[in-house]
Amino acid sequence: MSSVKIECILPKNCRCGESPVWEETSDSLLFVDIPAKTVCRWDSLTKQVQQVTLDAPVSSVALRQSGGYVATVGTKFCALNWEDQSTVVLATVDKDKKNNRFNDGKVDPAGRYFAGTMAEETAPAVLERHQGSLYSLFADHHVEKYFDQVDISNGLDWSLDHKIFYYIDSLSYSVDAFDYDLQTGQIFNRRSVYKLEEEEQIPDGMCIDAEGKLWVACYNGGRVIRLDPETGKRLQTVKLPVDKTTSCCFGGKDYSEMYVTCARDGMDPEGLLRQPEAGGIFKITGLGVKGICPYPYAG
Ligand SMILES: O=C(O)[C@H](O)[C@@H](O)[C@H](O)[C@H](O)CO
Numbered sequence: 479m480s481s482v483k484i485e486c487i488l489p490k491n492c493r494c495g496e497s498p499v500w501e502e503t504s505d506s507l508l509f510v511d512i513p514a515k516t517v518c519r520w521d522s523l524t525k526q527v528q529q530v531t532l533d534a535p536v537s538s539v540a541l542r543q544s545g546g547y548v549a550t551v552g553t554k555f556c557a558l559n560w561e562d563q564s565t566v567v568l569a570t571v572d573k574d575k576k577n578n579r580f581n582d583g584k585v586d587p588a589g590r591y592f593a594g595t596m597a598e599e600t601a602p603a604v605l606e607r608h609q610g611s612l613y614s615l616f617a618d619h620h621v622e623k624y625f626d627q628v629d630i631s632n633g634l635d636w637s638l639d640h641k642i643f644y645y646i647d648s649l650s651y652s653v654d655a656f657d658y659d660l661q662t663g664q665i666f667n668r669r670s671v672y673k674l675e676e677e678e679q680i681p682d683g684m685c686i687d688a689e690g691k692l693w694v695a696c697y698n699g700g701r702v703i704r705l706d707p708e709t710g711k712r713l714q715t716v717k718l719p720v721d722k723t724t725s726c727c728f729g730g731k732d733y734s735e736m737y738v739t740c741a742r743d744g745m746d747p748e749g750l751l752r753q754p755e756a757g758g759i760f761k762i763t764g765l766g767v768k769g770i771c772p773y774p775y776a777g
């Protein structure tokens with residue numbers, strides 16, 4: 479029986495922490511603070527955090543095969559050079575939707591950078607609906623659009639055999655699956671694999687573990703849940719001392735630790751007194767299951 483331990487490893491006051499990604503080569507955790515327009519890198523050995531501030535909300539970050547990172551910034555897919563803090567725009571989406579921005583993004587096993595958009599929120603989960611779309615940036619920098627009518631494009635990951643794409647549109651309160659063609663990057667046959675229960679609140683970021691089970695961060699639910707996408711059953715709930723848990727990834731030695739981001743925005747003063755670690759980065763150990771390493775963008 480494993481004993482689960484949860485600790486705040488970085489008291490960060492993120493307004494909306496998101497997109498945790500483990501970088502093995504630097505023993506670091508990358509993440510973003512969306513409204514603060516920052517990409518952060520926490521070195522697990524020195525415990526130091528470095529950050530780069532960009533010129534628009536940055537909603538996800540990913541590794542890049544050729545070095546440095548890629549990030550979704552406003553409605554642009556960008557390359558990010560960490561050393562000189564410069565960005566290069568690789569592609570722009572939603573040009574006709576001035577109030578839109580990207581939200582969560584992740585690289586597929588073939589190196590395509592998937593990310594979806596949403597209308598800018600006036601308050602957490604309050605926004606003009608059906609404005610978002612799901613896209614991916616191929617290695618040659620062309621963009622494909624999969625579908626529109628998305629409310630809040632959020633968590634995404636792929637099955638271990640690369641044949642299924644899992645996706646969350648938060649306001650559907652559902653974790654969905656598509657058949658996935660890794661060769662072409664096409665998706666087919668959408669269906670729901672899990673509907674959130676009321677106390678689980680809003681499904682946000684997601685990652686898969688080495689047993690093919692899904693971990694979903696529940697915004698306002700203060701927890702991550704482990705799901706079996708084959709049976710549609712919840713296998714485990716891990717509660718955190720903060721309500722606005724936004725995303726999760728595996729990292730650390732052998733990907734045996736889970737890192738969780740969360741938000742402060744939308745909390746009232748009383749809530750912030752009760753949950754002073756809101757906006758910090760959390761580490762969960764003792765889960766007894768490992769994750770898999772993140773795929774780097776191929777372009
Ligand atoms: O982190 C995200 O994905 C969004 O950008 C956030 O704003 C919240 O999570 C959302 O409001 C809850 O659905």
Ligand SMILES: [Zn+2]
Pocket residue numbers: 496581582632633682683724725
């Ligand atoms: Zn999210």
